[in-house]
Amino acid sequence: MTHDGTGFTRRGFLGRGPLSGALLASGTLALPGRASAETTFDKDKKDGYVRIGFANEVPFAYADANGKLTGEAPEILRVVLKKLGIGEVDGVLTEFGALIPGLQAGRFDIISAGMYVTPLRCQQILFSEPTYSLAEQFAVKSGNPLHMATYSEVAANPNVRIAFTVSRSGSPGPAPTR
Helix, strand or coil, X not given: CCCCCCCCCHHHHHCCCHHHHHHHCCCEECCCCCCXXXXXXXXXXXXXXEEEEECCECCCEEECCCCCEECHHHHHHHXXXXXXXXXXEEEEECCHHHHHHHHHHCCCCEECCCCCXXXXXXHHCCCXXXXXXXXXXXXXXXXXXXXXXXXXHHHHCCCCCCCCCECXXXXXXXXXXX
């Protein structure tokens, strides 16, 4: 699938060399939608910093008590950027739902956030390979008084209630059985 008619595919872009892959390895990067002699990477390298959109979500990306951008995604991004010769980051605090529109509008250069890769989002931006994953799990009351170990056991017991969350992408977690 091409990104905004540029003719670039994610796989093709990653295959263009280590620089392209490294840029994507730590966040999302939009390809310029306009003809330009200078790429976002060229500009950022010349300026010595990258503007990073983040949504202040612990532990993924957030401002600490001193206002420093930190978290899983920004710290990985800093390591990659340093290897590419970019020493500084400028965090741009943004509502989660405005991260993709902000990237597309040029308010920042990279999104650094805990963001699920969905088909709709893949039509809008390029994603790196995931830098973390969240496993499915459930927790029971201390001592496990109902002896629940599997979702099948939960579904088979009418006295058990289960709670679930809905992701910010709008995709529900496991469907409730009751």
